[in-house]
Amino acid sequence: MSDPSPEPDKAVDENLAAISASTEEPNHLDAKPSPQSIPTDARNGSSAAPTPPPKKPNMLQRAWKKVGFNPTTIMIMVKPAIAATIAMGIFQSQAVAKHYLNLGYLIIIVSITTVPILPRGKFIMNLLVSVVLTCFGCGMVTLGQWCGIKARQHTTPADASLAVAYGYNSSASVVNAIFFMVNIFGISVLRAARPAFSIPGIQYTVFMCVGFSYGPQEPTVAASHRFVKELLYSFLTGQAISAGVCLLVIPVSSRKVFFAEVAGFLQTCRGLLKAQMGFVRVLEHSRLCNPLVKKEHLETEEGKAVLQTFAERAKALKAASAGILGLGAKLRDDVVFARRESAYGHFRETDISELHQLLRRIMIPISGLSTIVAISEGMQEDGKLPDYVPEGVSDDEFNNERKEWLEMITAVIVTFEQMVQILDESILHILILLRLVPGASKDTKLQREDVEKNGDTSRPGQLGYGDYLEKRIKLFRQTRTAELKAWATSRGLNSVFQSTLKNQSTRPNMGHQKLPPGAQARDILASKRLHIIMFMEYLLWTTSLAILSLVRFAELKATDNTFRHSRLVFPKIKTLIKWVKGLINGDPDSGPQFGNLDENVDVPDIVYLGSSFNAPKDPEHLPPKNGIQRLGNHLRLIPKFLGSEPVRFGVRVTIATMSIGIMAYLHSTHKFFIQQRVVWCLVMIAIGMSPTSGSAVFNLLGNLTFTLFGMIGAFINWYIVDQKTTGVIVIFFFFMMFYFYFCAKYPRFLVAIVAGALTHVLVIGYELQVRVIGLAQATATGQPYYPLYKLAPYRLLTVGAGVLVGYIFTIFPVPITEASILRRDLGLSLFLLSKYLSAVTATVDMRLQDKSGDMKDKGSPGRRLEKMRHKVLEKQVMLLGSMRANLGFLPWDLKFGGEFPTELYKALVDEVQNITNYLTIIAYATESFPSSHSLSSTPSPTTLSRQTPWLTRFSHYRHNTIPQSHQLTTLLTLLSASLRNAQPLPPYLIPPSPYRISDELLDEGAELLELSNLDEPGFRAVAVVETGQRCVVRSVGRCVDRVRDIVGEVDFSFRVVGNSWEESMVFGGPSAGEAGADVGADGKVKNA
Incomplete structure (x- = not known):
């Protein structure tokens, strides 16, 4: 099948559901029709015939839209329902049923829990792991039952009657109980430590519960083998049915999901650019243009409406940026499966990797545009200005100040609107050439001829549009440079870096006379405003360059025969090996991350690297000096593992399961356990327990509610067709579709909905199974037959009891609350932030001094620092997602005593997110530094001249790292320690004052800060870095205040x-x- 999806659909949230078979629906923030839908005459300026108004949708269309049916939702509804119905249907044949007997209903359950709605790549990985665990579980059950049978034989007298020899045996029960405990503990630890084993772990848990619950009553090895064979066949058959449905019924490849998400990402970029443009239009009402506001103006209806509009545009921009980041996270996850997948399509594995890298290059600057909201809102705080216009300020002074900045913002709006329109068409051009939208033209030769005829103009979809975009980007840069210089000249502003009194500027008409304090303060404020303008401009410019790179890639693929024909595509052996290592280790890059970085580093100077590059130090042990000490280090990993979070969770699950499971191994309760099907209580305990109490309450209420619905659904399913087998199966199919419709629409309730569906399956599946195999065979295991009106309540009670017991052991003996997890994660996040800040600071220094080395060399300092920075950033992003999920569960958490300071923690998480964004933008802006330096060695003061690159001269006058950046790292580390250990902050903890890298320039380098250098490579990037640094300092100050409010102070x-x-x-x-x-x-x- 071809790679791109012609019409991307809406995706299901993978963070809350193990379903990512869907595709992403484009974000239609832009209501303007695409150029494809615009008539040619209208695009050329001619008037087109007026279009008739759209017809009002009829009632059926409105209902269809209301329920939200789309291809993805239908696929999620249909595929599990088909798998379950096939499993139920084939069991109605005696030829099939004789191979499964009393365990045939497990086929239905396994066909659902194998998750046939997953994309092909994810499903195959899930299926392989499930089959391996099933076979391993079969071996464990066989071994455990064999040991139990041997224990029975050794403790049974030779002359014992059959009732004694085949009846209850305590030794066999103990052996089976031990095997059951060990396996439940192991799979629970594995599920907690390796998320890839979550779904296969559910099936393994069911296998262990069923196998070892019936194990004590197996009298002979032959009977045990017959039972285990039926159990194994049931699981393998269910997995096979699920595989057939996944691969043959509405097949969805991981590549299709990836390309649909690419289309959704690009469409969301268009929406984000529109949201950014909408925010820029209302900047005239922000503190950027109005550092002082007339109080009476805010009290009018017009003033209130303006503020409301500004708030709405800011909220829309933040929401669009969050959407981009969410799609970027999905792309990062799904590109792995798209690369691993074998397919028949156009793109090779290297093409997918390159495309993903280009999209990541777009994501950083385009998502950074949302930081303008916080920066503009922080103008008042940063400048320590009063809230309103002082009474002594005249209207003329107020209006003149506002008028100057309105002129600047007006020019920004005009140029930005033109550039955003071009970028919008460029993204559409990419979508057309990559065939990610319907109606993509395939005649590239004709398109190229049209470009030549049109001259300087171009339309999306025409080859050569990249040259047109490149010209417009250059024109945008030249226009902005001219406007900034003209505006600064008219105002007499000479330097954009006039941020402190250290770098005082002189106006052209004043010679060397310094400005008076009042004018100096206004110029400082003007410099800060100019920094923000240049910050916005630089991000839009770099976004344009990133989109241009993607345009070049799309045009290359449109002309190099990539789309000429499809081909078989196989993953590289290296990719598969990396996948297997990642599956085992949990991280594809596990193991020593850096090691000794001083080895094999081919750089001209001796490089001394900080301690953070090496393995963390052990406060209780010195580095090993001999083989025995190194062996001791490996032995210490055992108690470290036993004290880890996954092991503690596994112990909880094992104790909770055995609190009910012990009934299967005691003489007085074993018969009751078998007769009342209590085994499904064990299953719900093992798979339904949550690591925290807040999510446990949520799961408890959800599971109980949907289990009740499952029982009611089973009653309706059975009696509405007068208990006719054919009718029951048909209605069963529609009920399964009904359950999974809610899974598609409300993935947060996935576990609860599946619990309700399984209750339905257990009731209906058992009743139909009895009809096929007969009453005698159905009661051979000791289970009495119950009609449905009795069986359904019993199933409800067993499943409900399992959910309730799982909840009890989540909060007993010590509840693990969302509040404690959030505090711990937030402390860890602050520590990671300190590492990230230190790494970014080192990156800025290294790139300013041009000491990064060859970035293609994996041993160069710059490459290793980049690797460390990316790893810390990935962990930080994961922690932020986890913390926001915990914030969502806080309302369900147990509350004893005072209220949890939710707002303080939420504000602190937002500040951590902001600092992470600022640091990422700073690191991104400095990527242009190496190319801005001279290729020769660093010049001496006597060799500096106008011909020397500006950034080289700038870095020459800046000698050392600014101490304030190290103070920020120290502050964040202290905040982390206080929050994680619940200890008060040290006294007199004050954040450093805002600093900038240009403050380190000596007097003889002051001319480098003049606006005449605006077009010099690196000048605007330095302004972006300084803006980001100021924002980091402000946000760290807020973090200090909030942490102080949480933990106090000595x-x-x-x-x-x-x-x-x-x-x-x-x-x-x-x-x-x-x-x-x-x-x-x-x-x-x-x-x-």
Whole structure:
């Protein structure tokens, strides 16, 4: 099948459901019709015939739209229903049923839990793991039952009657119980430690529960082998049916999912650009243009409407940026399966990798556009300006100040609108050439001829559009440079880096006379505004370059015969080996990440690397010096593993399961356990337990609710067709579609909905099974036959009891709450942020000094620092997603005592996200530094000249790393330690003042900061770095305040309230966070 999907659909959230077989529906934020739908006459400026108004949809169309049916939803509904119905249908044949007997209903359950809705690549991986675990489980059950039978034989007298020899045996029960505990513990640990084993782990759990529940009553090895064979055949048959449905019924490849998500990503980029443009249009109402606002204006209806519009546009921009990041995360996950998959299509594995890299190059700058919201809102805070216009300021002064900036913003809006329109058409051009939209033209030769006829103009879909885009990008840069210089000249502003009084500028008409303090303050504010304008401009410009690279890629693929014919595509052996290692180790790049970086580094200078590049130090052990000590280090991994989170979770699950499972191994309760089908209580305990109490409450209520619905559905399914087998199977199919419709629409309730569907399957499947194999065979295992009106409530009770017991052991003996997990993760996130800040700071210094080495060499310092930075960023992104999920479960968490400070934690998570975004933009902006340097060695002061590249001269005058950046790293580390250990902050903890890398320039380098260098390579990038640094400092200050509010601060100062004021000053005054306790005249504390 071909790779691209002609019409991408809406995807199901993978973070909440193990379903990613869907495709992503484009984000239609832009209501304007695509150029394909615009008549040719209209595009050329001619008037076209007016189009009639669209017809009002009829009632059926409105209902269809209301329920949200689309190809993806229908696929998710139909495929599991077909698999379950096939499994139920084939068992109605005696020729089939004789091979499964009492375990035939497991075929239906396994066909569903193998998840046939997954894309082909993910499904095959899931299927392989499931088959391997099933075969391994078969071996474990066979071994366990054999050991139990041998224990029975050794403890049974030779002259015992058949009732004694084949009846209950305590030794056999103990052996089976031990095997059951060990296997449940192992699979629970594996599921917690390796997410790839989650779905196969469910089937393994069911296999263990059924195998070892019936194990104690197996009298002979032959009977055991017959039982295990039926159990194994049931699982393998269900997996085979699921595989056939996945691969043959509405087949969906991982490549199709990937390309549909690519289309969705590009369409969302179009929407984000529109949202950015909408926000730029209302910037005139922000603090960027109005550092001082007239109070009476805010009280008018017009002022309120303007503020509301600004807030709505800002919210829309943030939402669009969040959508881009979410799609980027999905692309990162799905590209792995798309590369591994064997297919018949157009794109090779290398093409998919290159396409994904180009999309990542777009994601960083285009998602960074949303930071303009926080930057513009922080103008007042950063400048410490009053809220309103002081009474002494005249209307003329106020209007003149506003008018100057309105002129600037107006010019920005005009140029940005033109560029955004071009980028919108460029993305459409990419979609057409990559055949990700319907109606993509295939006649590239005709398209090229049209371009030559049109001259400088071009339309999306025509080869050569990349040259047109490149010209427009250059024109955009030249226009913005001219406008900035003209505006600064008219205002007398000489330097965009006029951020502190250290770098004072002089106006052209004042000679060397310094500006007065009032004018100096206005120029500092103007410099900050210019930084923000250049920040916006640089991000849009780099976004344009990234889109241009993708346009070049699309045009190359349109002309190099990639789409000429389809071909068989196979993954590389290296890719498969990496997949197997990742499946075993949990991380494809597991193992030592860096090692000794001083080895084999081919750089001209001696490079000393920081301790963070090496393995973390052990505070209780020195590095091993001999083989015995190294062996001891390996032995210490065992207790470390046994104390890990997955093992603790596995112990909880094992204890919870055995609290009910013990009934299967005791003489007085074994018969009851078998008769009442309590085995399914064990299954629900093992697969339904959650690691935290908040999600446990959510799962408890959801599972109980949908299990009740499953019982009611089984009643309806059975009696609405008067218990006729054919009618029951037909209605069963529609019920399965009904259940999985809600799975598609509400993936958050996936586990609960599947629990309801399994309850339905257990009831209906058993009743039909009894009809086929007969009553005698159905009761041969000791289970009495119940009619459906009795069986359904029993199933409800067993499943409900399992869910309830699982919840009890989640909160007993010590509840693991979302609050504690969130605090721990947030502390870890702050520590990762300190590492990321340190890595970005080192990256900026290295690139400024041109010491990165050859980035193609894996041993170069720049390449290794880049690898470390990317790893820390990936972990940070994962932690942020986990923390936001925990925030969503907080309302369900157990609440004892005072309220949890949700708003403080939410604000802290947002600040961590903002700092991560700023640092990522800083690292991205410095990527252009190496190319901006001279290829020769760093010049000496005597060789510096106008011919020397600007960035080389700039870095020459900047000697050392700014100490404030190290203070920020120290601050974040302290915040992390205080939050993770629930300890108060050290006293007098004050964030550093905002700093910039240009502040390090010496007096003789001041001319480098003039606006005449605006077009020099690296000039705008330095301005972007400085803007990001200022935002990082501001956000870290907010983090300090919020962490102080959460954990407090070490502070024993006091102040006496009375006729005179006195303060403790033994070693210093009060801390920055608290003024101290109020002490009355009697010496008692009034307010502690």
